[in-house]
Structures are given as C-alpha cells and as structure tokens.
Amino acid sequence: MATNYDYEEAPANYDETHRQDLGYDPNFVPDSVKSFVGHLYRHIREKNVYEIHQMYEISFQTLSDRLFKDTPWPSVDAVAHYVDNDQVFCLLYREMWFRHLYARLSPTLKQRIDSWDNYCSLFQVVLHRVVNMQLPNQWLWDMVDEFVYQFQSFCQYRAKMKNKSEQEIALLRQYDQAWNVYGVLNYLQAFVEKSNIMQILEQEKEGLEQFTATDGYDYSGGSNVLKVLGYFSMVGLLRVHCLLGDYQTGLKCLLPIDISQQGVYTSVIGSHITTIYHYGFANLMLRRYVEAIREFNKILLYIYKTKQFHQKSPQYEQILKKNEQMYALLAICLSLCPQVKLVEETVNSQLREKYGEKMARMQRYDDEAFAIYDELFSYACPKFITPSAPSFEEPLVNYNQDAYRLQLKLFLYEVKQQQLLSGVRTFLKVYSTISLGKLANYMEVDEPTLRWTFFFFLMFLCI
Secondary structure, three states: OOOOOOOOOOOOOOOHHHHHHHOOOOOOOOHHHHHHHHHHHHHHHOOOHHHHHHHHHHHHHHHHHHHOOOOOOOOHHHHHHHHOOOHHHHHHHHHHHHHHHHHHOOOOHHHHHHHHHHHHHHHHHHHHOOOOOOOOHHHHHHHHHHHHHHHHHHHHHHOEOOOOOHHHHHHHHHOOOOOOHHHHHHHHHHHHHHHOHHHHHHHHHOOOOOOOOOOOOOOOOOOOHHHHHHHHHHHHHHHHHHHHOOHHHHHHHHOOOOOOOOOHHHOOHHHHHHHHHHHHHHHHHOOOHHHHHHHHHHHHHHHHHHHHHHOOOOOHHHHHHHHHHHHHHHHHHHHHOOOHHHOOHHHHHHHHHHHHHHHHHHOOOOHHHHHHHHHHHHHHOOOOOOOOOOOOOOOOOEOOOHHHHHHHHHHHHHHHHHHHHHHHHHHHHHHOOOOHHHHHHHHOOOHHHHHHHHHHHHHHHHO
C-alpha cells in the first residue's frame, strides 16, 4: 500500500496569497516540497519502485496543481540541501522541473538551452557511470518522450525568426550546439548501443533473457535505467526520423521490437500510443496501407476498451488527442486502400460516426475530395521540423512550416496517383463478375486476344 504523505500547502504563518502577489521566489521551498523531495530521494536510494511511481505519478501532479499551477517549482539549488546535494537526484529533479515548466508555462530561450544542458549532464551520467537505481518505466519513458518533444519544440521555435529580438539571435548564435539534431540522434543511438538492448531482445527470443517478462525491471538488485532507456530510445528514434520525413530509417530503428506482441513498450500507455501512431504514419507515407490499417485498428480498439482507466492520468488529454488523430489517419488509409475487413466492428462504427460522410466524398477524387485529404492529413500528421539552423546573414523569415508543406505536397501527389488507379479498380470489379467468354463477346474480340490484352495490361501496371 502506498504511503499517504501529508503535504501541507505552506507553513501555517505564511501568506500564500501575498507570495503570489510578490511573484515567484525560486528559493522559497514550502514544507510540502521539502517532504516530497526527501521521501522521493529516500525511495530512490532504497530502489522502492512502487513508492517512486506513486510519488512521481500522483504526488508530483497533486503538488503541481495545488502550489505551482502557473509558476515553476523551487529551484534545484533551493532543494539540494534536503537531498544531501546528491548530483544524480538533482539532475532528475531538474528534468522534472523543466518538464513542468514546458507543460504549464512558456519557456524562454535561455531555459530551453538550460534544459538541453541538463539532459546532456543526466545522460552522460547514465551512459558513463554506474547508476545503481531503479526507476519506474513511466518516468524513463517520459524522459525520452520529453527529450524528443523539447527538441521538436526548439526547432519550431528557432524557425520562427521574423520577430526574434537581437538578444535571442545572439543567444542562438552563441549556443548553436543546443538541441542540435546530431546531438539528439547521437544520445538516443548511444542508449541503444550502450544498453545492448538489441542483443537482449534477441537473447529473449532464445529463452536466455527475461526482459519483457519483467517489464524491464531488474529483480536481482541491479539497475533498469540504462536498459529501459535504450529500449525506449528505439521508439524515440522512430519519432525523430518521422519528424524529419525519413520513414524508412525510422521503421528500421524500431525493428528489434516486435510490435505484433506485448512488450515493454505496451507497459506505458503513452509509449504504446506513440509507437503505433508513428509506426502507422510511417507506413502510410510509404504506401504500406494494409500494415498501417492493421496497427491503427488494434491500438484504437485498445484505447476504446481501456481509456476509462486513464481518466485521472496526466496523459489523458494526450491519449484522447492521439486517438482522434489516428481515426483521421485510418480514414485516409481506408479511402486510399479499401480494406474494411481488417477493421473491427467497434472501430469501424466509431470511424463511420466520425468520418463516414467525408470518406464517401474522398472516393470521388475531385477538388472537394483533395481538400478533405488535405484537411485530415494536416490535422493528424506529426509536427514536422527543419533541423538546420537559420542563416543569420540573410533576411530573417519564418520557415517553421516548410517541412510540413513538403510532406503535404508528397502526400497529395500520392493521392493523385491513386485517382488514376480508381478507374482501373472500377473496371476490374466489373470484369470479375462475368466470364471471360461473355466479356470477349461483349467487346467483339476472340477470347485468346482478350487474354493477351489483359496480360499486357497487368504487365503495364506492374512497371
């Protein structure tokens, strides 16, 4: 049973309203926060994963809602004294501090750079030192997920150059390595390689490992941190490559994980949804519609059956948003490749309710249909990024939409190609309902000639 920590809002003689009027004081630490960091530090040292998870998922959110709705948490310098100035704990605390800042406020450019520095310091510790602790999968997934999100956010921020101040431009010049695409990819790849996760998953197939059976935890007293970060980094690499429009490489990075089976990626709802969303989207863009339909169907059915259990989760709104986006992507896939038999009745019913009318119009391939394809793609696609830094010598312009426009153009080009095939499909459906002899008679040719005509026609389609 999890401990019921009694977190007070503030000392009894402290006027919280007056503190808000005076503004945020990074050095003020309420008693409830002192208690929180002290208990969390002790549980991490004791490798008490259950208690860590309760404090991370519930207590941190409760305190954030109660005390820090629109302000940051106390600074790491202010709380370090209560955790023996432990370096690793302070890095973990700052990782949570920045995540809260991104979720509740708008980070400044300097804070974005400081968050990058904190991730670099934290990841260097995990990669190059012995980390003797166990952390919940939820926290480890959030680290990877937030790392990629902040990279994406920085690229979008940097690409809006038109109204940047001279101070911001000077900072971008000075810290040109912050959130560099190669740095982001190198850290994720380093986790994959240093953790030996690909070898571990291979050995598990031969019965020599129990990684998935234990959800990645080490019950022999070791640490799960590097191995699980390596595992989730494969999902992170898929996401980054999708943001860059490199779908082949993204799917290649995910190959060691068998998504047809339950795995560690399904132990965290956010990881499960992110994996299948990007896997399905990559397959859609590579014209592998059947594979995309199959996986979208499975995850949408799963969300339908389990979403009520996540209503109090901090990720609930994100779950609902991704659910709606994947229904839009499924509507696109089925319009381009009608395979309704692959979709469960429950999912199909929800799909028809949401997009039935639009899907009927999308079959016509006229201007209105293309507008709907444009609308659904724009709503459901990832927020593509241009990873390169701007040229500060040229006139400063916004280029944050360039990558999106390119991917939209490529997608609509494929839709136009499908329009050419729609007529062929119609004829083939007709031809499949009557005998070859009747068709030859109707076309006033002999049967051998018609056979050769079909043969050459199909050869042409395959070219």
